[in-house]
Amino acid sequence: MFERHQGGDKAVLVCLDFGEPDYLENIEEFKLLAEGNGYTVLAVIQGKRQRPDPKLYAGSGKVEEIAAAVRAGEAQTVLFNHTLSGAQERNLERALECRVSDRVRLILDIFGRRARSSEGKLQVELAQLQYMSTRLVRGWTHLERQGGGTGARGGPGETQFEMDKRMITERVKRLKDKLKELQRQRDTQRRARERGKQFSVSLVGYTNAGKSTLFNALTHARAYAADQLFATLDTTSRKLFLDPEHSVVLSDTVGFIRDLPHGLVAAFRATLEETVRADLLLHVVDSASDTRDAQIAAVDSVLAEIDAAGIPQIVVFNKIDLKAGEPAVERDEYGRIRAVRISAKTGLGLDLLRQALVETVDARAHGGTPAAASHHTPYDPLQTEQG
Incomplete structure (x- = not known):
């Protein structure tokens, strides 16, 4: 259902600096995410931008640098430590001639591999389907190549596109219904605990x-x-x-x-x-x-x-x-x-x-406040180390 890479795929990571704090630390975290999902990281492409490029996110010059790294290492995937639009993913895949995934898809893929309980699997599938629903068109570009032009339905591949969209919508509804039932069961268990x-x-x-x-x-x-x-x-x-x-x-x-x-x-x-x-x-x-x-x-x-x-x-x-x-x-x-x-x-x-x-x-x-208020500053009050 949700396309996954094969174990051991080689990947090039892209981490652009838009002026966020902890930029270098975020790169290390992204590498751990990629490696935790079975990728072999070949290179990390960095760069500074004021804002994402509307078409390619990274800009044409940076995309050429990424493409060179892909060719040099024969990478199968490029992973962006950012959220890409469906159009940006499609444009990047055409330019790089390999699979492109963003941070959201990578995390969804990890969750899909790690979920063990039936409820966890349902929750992950729901999130994956909701993510896919915004990118359906990328799965049907082959129909555009097979079509002979614009038909009465408004465009090549539209019938298949609508069918796929309807199937996803129906599946999402069934998943939500199942999760609601599981939540009702949990509420019953919780009320039993509260009575005790x-x-x-x-x-x-x-x-x-x-x-x-x-x-x-x-x-x-x-x-x-x-x-x-x-x-x-x-x-x-x-x-x-x-x-x-x-x-x-x-x-x-x-x-x-x-x-x-x-x-x-x-x-x-x-x-x-x-x-x-x-x-x-x-x-x-x-x-x-x-x-x-x-x-x-x-x-x-x-x-x-x-x-x-x-x-x-x-x-x-x-x-x-x-x-x-x-x-x-x-x-x-x-x-x-x-x-x-x-x-x-x-x-x-x-x-x-x-x-x-x-x-x-x-x-x-005894009717008191159970603990300190949850609001706190991100500061270690117990820090004793020097420096």
């Missing part, structure tokens, strides 16, 4: 921040965890016993990323309901990342998009084993923990995190 007054906690964070590793460390579960972007797509929930008197339901959710395609946010809204309905969010941050602040901002942006910005947060600065520093906490004006430094991999600081959760559950039980 079970406190719910959701792990959120940038992809590869270590959410699944933390989930496994806390619950002794065996959720899939790997040092790669989007290792986990499907929500997993477990009961977490903090001490003999306190327990919560802990949910691990899909990681966020800069410029996460809106279609994916919409398609995964049912899964992200666990985030929206949570009593508390544990915002897991990769403290060793040079782009930590930008990653925090990207997560906050998605939380706002799914109406979860107002849910209380505890910020969990993970991976302190990769940087100098000891487990530590920061408390709010009420004396409650609002940020903690840990290593999910080694277990450092997990006792402090459990303490923070116990305090939060107690505060809710």
Whole structure:
């Protein structure tokens, strides 16, 4: 249904600088995305522009440079770290004589490969179909070559185009109906938990921040965890016993990323309901990342998009084993923990995190604010390293 490259395809990456902050770090992230989807990266073409070229996005001179890199390495694909229009993709494929994909399609392809649950697969297929619906014409250019001119229906290939569009529309409707049914089942389970007054906690964070590793460390579960972007797509929930008197339901959710395609946010809204309905969010941050602040901002942006910005947060600065520093906490004006430094991999600081959760559950039980307000600046309050 959704065309994918063959494993081991050689690719040339294109990352243009339009004056965004963290430009070089974004290039490294895009390389990880490409390699995580099985591409062999031959070259990264860079350049500065004030705005995208309407026809080729990169401009004719830069496209010639890209074409030279494609020929030199016999690349099968060119990946743009940007969002291309359907017309720009078609123009680039003609000019480069190879497959062209943008950032959105690459992320959709990764999600398509990584989804494991039936619901996750449905959500990914929905996002893929919605993406394809804006680019149907590219799949039927062969009909234009076969046609003999403009007919009474308005143009060559129009009948097939309309048929394909109708099939996609019908499939999208069926997928949405299935997802609504699954959401109703989840709502029933959630109401059962609420009747039992079970406190719910959701792990959120940038992809590869270590959410699944933390989930496994806390619950002794065996959720899939790997040092790669989007290792986990499907929500997993477990009961977490903090001490003999306190327990919560802990949910691990899909990681966020800069410029996460809106279609994916919409398609995964049912899964992200666990985030929206949570009593508390544990915002897991990769403290060793040079782009930590930008990653925090990207997560906050998605939380706002799914109406979860107002849910209380505890910020969990993970991976302190990769940087100098000891487990530590920061408390709010009420004396409650609002940020903690840990290593999910080694277990450092997990006792402090459990303490923070116990305090939060107690505060809710006594009618208080469960944790510090979710609004925070992208600043590590526990930073102790020099320089």
